[in-house]
Amino acid sequence: MAGGISLKELAAELKLAPSTVSRALNDSYEISDATKKKVISMAEKLNYHANPFARSLRENKSKTIAVIIPERINSFFAQVMDGIEDIAQEQGYHLLVYNTHEDVEKEKKIVNLLLNGRADAIVMSVSSQTSDISHLKKLHDRGLPIIFFDRICNDIPTTKFITNDYEIAFDATKHLIQQGCKKIAFLMLSKDLSITKERQRGYLDALKDEGMEMNPAFDFYCSHVEETNVQLIHEMLTSPSKPDGILASVEKLGFATYHAIKNTKIRIPEDLKLISFSNASIAGILSPSMTTITQPALTIGHECAKLLIKKLNKPKHYDLVDQVVTIPSVITVRESTFSE
Amino acid sequence: MAGGISLKELAAELKLAPSTVSRALNDSYEISDATKKKVISMAEKLNYHANPFARSLRENKSKTIAVIIPERINSFFAQVMDGIEDIAQEQGYHLLVYNTHEDVEKEKKIVNLLLNGRADAIVMSVSSQTSDISHLKKLHDRGLPIIFFDRICNDIPTTKFITNDYEIAFDATKHLIQQGCKKIAFLMLSKDLSITKERQRGYLDALKDEGMEMNPAFDFYCSHVEETNVQLIHEMLTSPSKPDGILASVEKLGFATYHAIKNTKIRIPEDLKLISFSNASIAGILSPSMTTITQPALTIGHECAKLLIKKLNKPKHYDLVDQVVTIPSVITVRESTFSE
DNA sequence: AGAAAATGCGGAAACGATTTCGAATTTTTA
């Protein structure tokens, strides 16, 4: 119904063979400029558009990249997506987007859906529940180019893009200490996540470097249920052994902390200093404004897409070598870590 | 390279005709249960996955829906997307996502890309620059099912999903007046946008209803450049004829207002009361917390997807009739509009 | 028991593009 005209019909209209028309539209050297012009103008006149599925079938590629993220309402992932889309649009690629909602079962379903070649390649950040990675291995074994960013899968030999998680967490912790914090808590999602491992390592090394004790009670695992997190953080902050500094390893836990101190006597930064990974511009309009670790989200998106498309355009010449590319984050100091 | 096994090869392995195997996999009544079982188990064993492009070519449908939004870093659009994806995944549909960045030229390019049938249908919210809608008309004329939400196109006869823009803006304005506001400004994007028209109408009618003057200086047009908006709002709020209440017709302008009063003597809600359209959960952790008009974003996404898929599954039985479906918003009163 | 219907499957066309191979015409070269 929604059908336009086909190549064959266009050829008939022009009294040319389909092969000629195809070549003319693809600017082949075998076709004279005269007929090329004729073909192109007639194609425009009749509003011809090549059927992408016929082409994909024939060429065995879809000009489509699948992007899998764990959540959509997250300024970091949204910015990375924007970055990927910038390059993709520029290079004529389309984006299939999937949200796992941090659910590994959903992630498996989605990954299995992509086993049929609907997408030429995949960019993904794994869910916080992902520890068994057999579904991802299968994808990679199939030969589908796949790139990880942020929450990566070290066991899959491909290129990964991350920020300097260890160093920046180290620096952030040092910053809290410099501002006078004695008892610093580390807020994180699942311990299986690559980012929590690295960021926690940075946090712990900074404490060690300063000869500070590391209280196991300050290793704070959170769930993916917002209310629970707020509740738990609230309990921690009102307990006798409460921390005076917090490093939140993901944005939503930074926000959850603001939520948790609502309607309490706890004041930021006087009683509690907070620094959080976050790409949200609204960090600056919170009161007090929130000191953040800002990841190079847009750049990460750009680099992922660039590398992947380079690989897709020249499958023989470029390989997704097994390496981790690090793009540094920036700490934006705001009021939530002021010492006075 | 990434190729799996084809139907023909699977058939050869089973010593059956491709047609039989196809029917078996599609659970046709013409095939005996015995062979069905054989085929299915062999398909699993050999890891067969049907080529989606061959199928799309043959069936003339792609099981894909395109979603076009004006910005991604926006809690409303992100939630709508989540809603659409909920239903789409459940029904076996894939989502192609495009961000116009409020740029009508980009919107045109994207729309033209969709003219070739890559997607079976479209869900979209137009850019703030969109006034000429010929590109959208062309899409609709082609017979491609299209649904609008939020920022709709009244001139295109199809189903649209919005919230009760007029009424809720009316109520919000009344709320500001009840809280003692005498001079209320209305912050908006382009005047061409369906939502600004309706929301402004509600705002103006509420003023009229209360016999209040409407100061043209309080009809406040904003750009899509964040810094400029903050600057302009700041100027307005520090001018002699400054308002004592603000209704922001989109989320980012609510945030921009918080930004604008940073480092000023202006206090919310004492000097200025603010209510803003917003779906951001962080509205509650701002200080003071922000009174919001919360749109039923998830529901809007669900309804868009449901209707569209119903249409796609039974093209003859359902039509995207020319109507506007309204799903009401909710005003969440918070500190930014407290009267004392 | 003979005819009619139901069951189970195979052959081949079709979807719409690209591309290999070959052939016809024109141009160049000797």
Added chain:
DNA sequence: TAAAAATTCGAAATCGTTTCCGCATTTTCT
């Protein structure tokens, strides 16, 4: 001027499905 080479185009195969027909074989009906 005849042969070689370039130019320009057409016929047909191909990608991997689905489906329209057709053909046996078996079951059901009278």
